Amino acid sequence: MAPQRFHEQFEHIQRSMPDVPLAMGPEEDAHFLYERGVVLARDGEEARAVEDAVRAHFTATEGLVPDHVRRDGPDTNRTGVTRIRTGAPGAGDDTVPHALRALRQAEDRRGRRLVSRNHVVHIAVNACPGDEPVPVARTQPANPAAAQGGYDADSAVGVLVIDTGLVHDHRSYPPLAHTTGDAQQAETDADGVLRQYVGHGTFIAGILAAVAPDTAITVRGTLNDAGAILESEFGARLFEAVDQGGWPDIISLSAGTPTESGDGLIGLDAFMRELREQRTLLVAAAGNNASDTPFWPAAYAALPEYADSVLSVGALRADGESEACFSNHGPWVRVYAPGERLTSALTGFDTPMPYVYQHSTYDACRFGFDYPCTCQFPRHTGALSEGRESTGAKPDQVMFDGLAQWSGTSFATPVVAGLVAAHMTAQGERDPRVARARLLAATADSAEVRGARVPAFRPPTWRPVPVIAPAVPA
Known part of the structure; x- marks a missing residue:
């Protein structure tokens, strides 16, 4: 995809979500937006396993603060999903890549995807505009x-x-x-x-x-x-x-x-x-x-x-x-x-x-x-x-x-x-x-x-x- 309109729309969507730090996917494809510093996991045992795995990884990694790893919201809800913060709220450094690397090992052991980024879902002429009316x-x-x-x-x-x-x-x-x-x-x-x-x-x-x-x-x-x-x-x-x-x-x-x-x-x-x-x-x-x-x-x-x-x-x-x-x-x-x-x-x-x-x-x-x-x-x-x-x-x-x-x-x-x-x-x-x-x-x-x-x-x-x-x- 030609990235120009995607970049233009990124600023527009970010203004509509002023309290959510957003980021773009890799420059070479520029296909998705996501919430920086947060991962998603399924409620219950999987969410706890994700939190424990990330916390343990941060404890062993110089410069990262395990106290910033925490679940947001209730452990169970109808959607079956839990947000897990992997860094200080508002921090400029995106610690999600560290979290994802740590979790790949846990996923390999369990044979199941445990975590993902918190993507932005958008109307199909929004972050990928066909044209304007x-x-x-x-x-x-x-x-x-x-x-x-x-x-x-x-x-x-x-x-x-x-x-x-x-x-x-x-x-x-x-x-x-x-x-x-x-x-x-x-x-x-x-x-x-x-x-x-x-x-x-x-x-x-x-x-x-x-x-x-x-x-x-x-x-x-x-x-x-x-x-x-x-x-x-x-x-x-x-x-x-x-x-x-x-x-x-x-x-x-x-x-x-x-x-x-x-x-x-x-x-x-x-x-x-x-x-x-x-x-x-x-x-x-x-x-x-x-x-x-x-x-x-x-x-x-x-x-x-x-x-x-x-x-x-x-x-x-x-x-x-x-x-x-x-x-x-x-x-x-x-x-x-x-x-x-x-x-x-x-x-x-x-x-x-x-x-x-x-x-x-x-x-x-x-x-x-x-x-x-x-x-x-x-x-x-x-x-x-x-x-x-x-x-x-x-x-x-x-x-x-x-x-x-x-x-x-x-x-x-x-x-x-x-x-x-x-x-x-x-x-x-x-x-x-x-x-x-x-x-x-x-x-x-x-x-x-x-x-x-x-x-x-x-x-x-x-x-x-x-x-x-x-x-x-x-």
């Missing part, structure tokens, strides 16, 4: 357009969207008239300018409602805080979301993270185990790093025990022929769907609202693709862009008054969630996992991804967008 005239139809059929409270498929919340005027967009959930916090800054990623959850709900009109959509603002949350907190927030309304038919999740080890998230162990015992289908975004590195929790789809309960989604480019330049890929990605230049509801239906771009476009695709992708068009200069101050370039500002065009696996995900829901409605199927299996088995559609043909879901109301580069101002 582009205003669309209200006269231009949504894409995908609204499918035929209406909403029936008695038959509607229940879909829970875990994301940022709903903008205040979302009901002004007819497909979202029946959508409920949490309000988006702090839509604008002190100057009345839209904050970054406001409208992300609303945009997703709009796509879902268009593809599957007979859905009872609930949007939870689990990721309202700059679209990011610590792994140690995410499991508890997921439990809160399902506890509010019960386990739904489908969860649409456009968030995740790669991990240092390449394995799953210890912080989600308990939630994933409980999900497996329900009938709920988790539809999860594959991420926008243009990488084959697993992005969790989408990558649970490749584990046999979760094969029927998790569906991972990559993004197709605007013409639908192959993958979008930003889309993650690999055998752990089960299906691809349109995810570039989709059109849905954003915000500003009541009053037009300004937005200042945060990232600049590139002269060429940052991932090395040769089609006119969203890396390059439409051209704009962003406020966070590295080197902008030296050129004196001002960030570009636009106005939103309802609809927007946006790209990312974030938005391919509700396309697939909507198609599963629409299949349930059309076939009278009440089990979303059965619907998932039948859709995958029945699809004859495919797309080319990295030289291979892979399953692709394309909604009947989706229109390909020609990938012709607009003229670049002289």
Whole structure:
């Protein structure tokens, strides 16, 4: 992945978590963020073993203070995870590498991974941005357009969207008239300018409602805080979301993270185990790093025990022929769907609202693709862009008054969630996992991804967008 936008987003996320010392993964991949000075372990005997192993290592290591090794919070909780601090709070030196080296020996003895970093889970256009939204005239139809059929409270498929919340005027967009959930916090800054990623959850709900009109959509603002949350907190927030309304038919999740080890998230162990015992289908975004590195929790789809309960989604480019330049890929990605230049509801239906771009476009695709992708068009200069101050370039500002065009696996995900829901409605199927299996088995559609043909879901109301580069101002 080209690291520039990742570095720009790091500062943005750090400002949203001022009391959490964050760090980036290794420079050569720049894929994940984590809480510095903390490791995660499973509750109970394993957490105590981790604490003892780290303390013993620090005692034997010159310059490290064993008294700074301690567990934060209760020893047992529903998420089954314990934070273990491995250094003085706020200390500049990151002692986690020492802890991890000490624990590798303990893991080798037990034959099980005992510990991980406390990763930052983020919406899939946040720390790995596909692009930023582009205003669309209200006269231009949504894409995908609204499918035929209406909403029936008695038959509607229940879909829970875990994301940022709903903008205040979302009901002004007819497909979202029946959508409920949490309000988006702090839509604008002190100057009345839209904050970054406001409208992300609303945009997703709009796509879902268009593809599957007979859905009872609930949007939870689990990721309202700059679209990011610590792994140690995410499991508890997921439990809160399902506890509010019960386990739904489908969860649409456009968030995740790669991990240092390449394995799953210890912080989600308990939630994933409980999900497996329900009938709920988790539809999860594959991420926008243009990488084959697993992005969790989408990558649970490749584990046999979760094969029927998790569906991972990559993004197709605007013409639908192959993958979008930003889309993650690999055998752990089960299906691809349109995810570039989709059109849905954003915000500003009541009053037009300004937005200042945060990232600049590139002269060429940052991932090395040769089609006119969203890396390059439409051209704009962003406020966070590295080197902008030296050129004196001002960030570009636009106005939103309802609809927007946006790209990312974030938005391919509700396309697939909507198609599963629409299949349930059309076939009278009440089990979303059965619907998932039948859709995958029945699809004859495919797309080319990295030289291979892979399953692709394309909604009947989706229109390909020609990938012709607009003229670049002289």
